[in-house]
Amino acid sequence: MSQRLTIKELTKTFKNFISSIDGVEESIIGLPLITIIGEDNLRVENFSSIIEYNQEIIRLKTKIGVISIIGKNLLAKSMTKEEIVIRGKISGVNLN
Template sequence: MQHKFKSMHEKNKQTSNKELYSNINKNKKKEEAARKTFLETVSEQLKLPSDILVGAPIITALGRNEVCIENYKGILEYNDTYIKVLSKIGTIRIEGKHLNISYFTNDEMRITGLVSAITYITQKD
């Protein structure tokens, strides 16, 4: 009687890869959590808002006629009814009438016009 043995190499290889990649993902999540905790700790010690250190956008609405956006990455779309701005946390959409970017620098912009809505469109992981 002759026995045939199936190789378990491929199955073991797949299992090993799954374990390896899951460990890598776990380590990345731990590093991100540690980094956030570190940034929060630093911001608390310096008595600074954590948004500033993380690079989150700071949006200041002055009535309905002016919006200032700090810590943005770029302008995605721009016309007189809406302006889409890219930030670290996603897209910010300003809607209204007669919208105009009155000035902008590398990290700050001022939008004027009749603002009707500010919408945050977050990035999906």
């Protein structure tokens, strides 16, 4: 016999399931996910557009604000509609 769940119970179960899968929750709800590897490699997922791009700053529009990547010799190494990989000497990341 199948069990019926209320919307509240179903939502809670779904959120618990999504939380148990690393990184998926951000993707599903469209929040930016920033991965920094060392001081010269950074990936941002779930951005909507590039606001500013030069060798010292890259500014990305996201659902929750603007992400600024600050550094030297910054270069967008690869980019898709929702993900960008930035290389260069990264000195800071800000969310405004």
